[in-house]
């Protein structure tokens with residue numbers, strides 16, 4: 001009998017079985033259910049419809065509600081969605097509701113929070129979940145967002161579901177899952193300074209295609225993954241869904257343990273590893289020393305090419321943000337390229353979370369607490385001519401017409417986001433090149449897609465960023 005993978009072990013444990021095999025349908029206990037302002041109202045509607053008007057959620061301490069998508073807009077319907085979440089959190093006594101308290105139920109643009117440390121608002125759910133201590137190895141996270149898979153970077157099973165399934169979880173704390181087979185992607189060597197996890201995942205998706213990992217676990221392994229910061233690993237697992245993956249997952253190491261122990265107040269979680277004799281659906285090997293900065297050309301994340309090959313592509317703007325590319329390490333990567341230089345095209349910077357925003361204000365470009373008189377990451381980017389926005393999803397998925405950074409016409413964008421389907425960033429006529437924050441920053445300086453090796457001369461330190 002073959003051994004089990006991490007994903008199989010987590011699912012077995014949560015189904016009360018000693019063993020599960022790929023393809024088996026099982027009921028599992030859910031540890032955390034997350035929802036946000038786009039899918040939350042629909043999920044809540046289904047919950048009350050199916051469980052009754054007086055129904056109570058299965059555990060008010062395990063439901064996490066994070067408004068993040070359509071926050072900085074005057075669109076009244078978007079504000080109404082936040083209000084629905086607010087009302088529900090109150091009715092159900094939800095412990096972890098991160099209210100965007102500055103959003104009123106009216107048709108005016110809300111004033112962004114003045115101080116990122118003095119707001120309940122957190123920004124993008126996938127970034128805020130681990131920051132606020134809701135992510136632990138060995139657990140099952142279900143979220144009403146396809147990029148819920150991001151949390152697999154912490155060695156847990158995390159996946160996105162639709163409103164109906166989420167409504168059922170709200171009422172019961174359980175869901176029905178098919179055990180996915182695992183595809184293993186091994187990266188050898190150490191991450192070179194000109195690459196980030198974004199280049200790795202674009203290379204993977206370019207190999208598998210956007211449906212090549214459909215309903216499979218994508219396991220990212222090897223010394224190369226160990227050499228990534230925890231934040232950068234989140235970029236890998238975040239984009240597992242872009243290959244159709246059910247979940248993405250990484251091994252738990254000391255970086256993971258330190259982060260989780262510092263943030264989570266639940267002590268009883270378990271670390272799993274793949275058995276040596278477990279079976280994989282497929283295996284892939286990559287040598288980091290031989291990899292190049294990558295882009296995904298319009299209009300699909302699997303339309304891969306090297307940044308070098310695209311050097312003649314003129315861009316109209318650069319966008320650095322989202323749950324994929326708006327983490328503090330992404331901001332440090334961009335700031336190191338832009339430090340002391342001026343962007344040539346409009347460059348939009350959107351912190352993934354209010355914690356990232358705060359870190360951008362307090363850390364220098366080496367990820368260390370800035371000394372008096374030293375420039376912060378925020379100042380470095382601002383001085384380079386970047387347009388700075390408040391934390392949230394912003395133009396990653398277009399949004400209402402007044403969304404910061406949204407495309408409105410035929411703009412060609414280089415972006416650190418995760419999807420470049422037509423219309424994803426707003427206009428159906430715009431074209432989006434997905435790239436790492438290094439490539440997005442280098443391209444902002446030249447006005448063309450630019451290989452960051454033209455600007456990276458040595459290792460980029462990230463210090464304490466994204467660790468504390």
Ligand code: SF4
Nearest residue numbers: 124322323393396397
């Ligand atoms: S930042 Fe983009 S991909 Fe991430 S949750 Fe928001 S809209 Fe989705």
